[in-house]
Amino acid sequence: MSNLLGLLNDKQQQLVGDLTSGLQRDQLLWLSGYLAGLGEASGEKPAAAVTGTQQVPLTILFGTHTGHSEVLANQLAERARELGIDAEATVMEDYDVQELPDAVNLLVIVSTDGEGEPPLNALDFLEYLQGERCRELTGLNYAVLGLGDRSYKQYCQTGIDFDVALEGKGANRLLELVKCDVDYHEDARKWSDGVLEILQQQKGIVSDASVTVSDHVTPSVVYDRQHPFQAKVLEKVKLSGRGSGKEVYHLELLLRDSGLTYEPGDTVGIFCDNPPELVEKVLEITDFDRNEQVTIKNGTHSLETALRHHLELSVLNRSVLESYRELTGNEILGDLLNDEQALDTYLYGHDVVDLLTDFSAELEIAGLVSVLTSLQPRMYSISSSQAAHPEELHLTVAAVRYDNHDRRRHGACSTFLSDRVEAGSEIPIFIEKNRNFKLPEQNEAPLIMVGAGTGIAPYRSFVQHRQKLKAKGDSWLFFGDRQFFTDFLYQAEWQKFLKKGSLGQLTVAFSRDQEEKLYVQHRMREHGRQLYEWLQRGAYFYVCGDKIHMAKDVHQTLQEIVATEGGMTPEKAEEYLKDLKKQRRYQQDVY
Known part of the structure; x- marks a missing residue:
């Protein structure tokens, strides 16, 4: 305390000594950052509380099938670097596991394929963590973000597997596992905010950067899932011949000035409207006023507009049934939710009209809207090469129509494209990379x-x-x-x-x-x-x-x-x- 270069008088030095005595190292680091933050607020630049050499490196590993985890990992790495954290995002299959014992902070962002399977590029790393070759990781801090789909029984299973494996090796969990459904952006943002806040506190960095964590948005591309491109339909041709029991269409979309690029094997996401017949049936069953205003995630709309453009009606999943059960108290639905086989059978081929009919209850408009999830884009394999068609994207779509439980059913997006889209129409699209369905790099490979x-x-x-x-x-x-x-x-x-x-x-x-x-x-x-x-x-x-x-x-x-x-x-x-x-x-x- 004697060498403070005259910055503090004797009384101030005594107060500082009383305050800091008995504090642990991490508490002292936090306090140094807090005082640095006060110095910034005063308008004078303080001596740096934490120097570049004190920054703890951050390892972000992702495993992905469709590319969502990769986008989130790269966005998180960029945000971390802006906060002075030495962060790098790496696909799991490229990560050298020999570096893991020396890692300090590890963030895992991983999706789940199908019924609980890891993406191919995450499989080896997961097996390493679960095996005996991986030593104890008691010096490692970690957090896991799992991406999945609630319509599958093994929801976010790969995220769970990574969380359990890291805990089993003695690593210290920074945040509880967060599991994200298909509409993952808000939950993923909150998780990212949380881990960045913890990492800042860990290193004693407290400044107005904490505000940046909440408000900062790093766009990955100009047009993406959150900001789709309005693609003009250049051509629409029916491929199925006369007398076929199927309706298959070929569509050509114009990408000019979009900046969108794709490779063979990639997919295109299309935002569609719900089938008009389905919307009318919901309004008929509920007898709700179609013009009443309702508030959902993306704003306030008339009920009809919300049902037609924004809420999922064609597909049911467990979370919708659970929310409806909680809202209505329907015991029969509760029994269904407890029978996995019966639940799987019900979810396949049933929609919101079936739910409202089979488990009828007195509902308020707000209650119905609270149960329904956001209308999700439908994904289609791209059927053209951008090398051959630089400004175009081609689709091959089969219209889905079938009878079930005495009612005609319509695939939401396939009949949107077959019945309500023509040449000259514009449809909102985005590109999704498919890392797991690619041509070999060697052009000579069979x-x-x-x-x-x-x-x-x-x-x-x-x-x-x-x-x-x-x-x-x-x-x-x-x-x-x-x-x-x-x-x-x-x-x-x-x-x-x-x-x-x-x-x-x-x-x-x-x-x-x-x-x-x-x-x-x-x-x-x-x-x-x-x-x-x-x-x-x-x-x-x-x-x-x-x-x-x-x-x-x-x-x-x-x-x-x-x-x-x-x-x-x-x-x-x-x-x-x-x-x-x-x-x-x-x-x-x-x-």
């Missing part, structure tokens, strides 16, 4: 592409792209649909690709052209030996289409082919396929 119905869309972009680049690699397309004459999507284009050599082989399966059903997996089995030979020489295997049936059947068939042609047990064949996935040579885009 491709095996398996798709049914509109699952052919990304392969059109693949072949267009390779043709534009004059790639020399072999390519083989397996395509399946109902009938040759009515459902052979882009038939003329595939024939041209074959003639020019951009597509090497085309094998088709039309299920209803003969008495016995014939699917792509049957064609794969017929060509099993050649398929295995392609895999052995480094081919990349792609599957796009229905997740529940087609993708599972294709996987099972591929496993059988590998076992038969490779002389392996089923278990060894499954390991072979798992290894292909780790090499990114077995990729799926399923829904």
